[in-house]
Amino acid sequence: xxxxxxxxxxxxxxxxxxxxxxxxxxxxxxxxxxxxxxxxxxxxxxxxxxxxxxxxxxxxxxxxxxxxxxxxxxxxxxxxxxxxxxxxxxxxxxxxxxxxxxxxxxxxxxxxxxxxxxxxxxxxxx
Numbered sequence: 168x169x170x171x172x173x174x175x176x177x178x179x180x181x182x183x184x185x186x187x188x189x190x191x192x193x194x195x196x197x198x199x200x201x202x203x204x205x206x207x208x209x210x211x212x213x214x215x216x217x218x219x220x221x222x223x224x225x226x227x228x229x230x231x232x233x234x235x236x237x238x239x240x241x242x243x244x245x246x247x248x249x250x251x252x253x254x255x256x257x258x259x260x261x262x263x264x265x266x267x268x269x270x271x272x273x274x275x276x277x278x279x280x281x282x283x284x285x286x287x288x289x290x291x292x293x
Contacts, residue, residue, distance in 0.1 A: 169271065170271050171244075172223050172266075173193045173195075173201060173214070173220035173221065173223065174201075175223060175225070175226060176198040176205075176206070177226050178224055178229045179258075185255060186274065187264055193263070201214065208226070208229055208230055212234065212243060215241050215243070215244065216241065221247055221271070221274050222246045222247070223281075224245075224246060224249070225251045227248055234246050234278045238273050243275065245275060245277045245279070247262070247278075247279055248279070248281065250280070262281070
């Protein structure tokens with residue numbers, strides 16, 4: 168199954184717009200479209216899980232902790248943490264590469280840094 172993305176509320180809108188502009192077939196839902204404004208991290212993770220979408224976020228502060236808690240006993244499609252200082256074009260290229268070259272099940276219960284794609288936390292079992 169193809170990767171589906173869900174933007175966290177803190178993700179720069181230019182990343183979502185640019186990714187979809189570069190690849191119109193990419194399914195990348197904005198936080199605004201999903202009504203995630205002021206929604207707590209655990210609920211955002213649950214929403215993304217129900218929708219089968221990898222969450223894309225800039226939240227290095229609280230998301231890793233919430234992800235670890237969420238994946239204890241539950242399955243997550245995964246989380247990609249994008250550095251805030253990463254140029255928009257580089258973020259788009261990395262997300263496009265993931266979308267083109269991988270399947271959704273490869274990201275289950277993985278929290279990875281973008282662009283390095285180093286797994287920094289694995290919760291639960293896949």
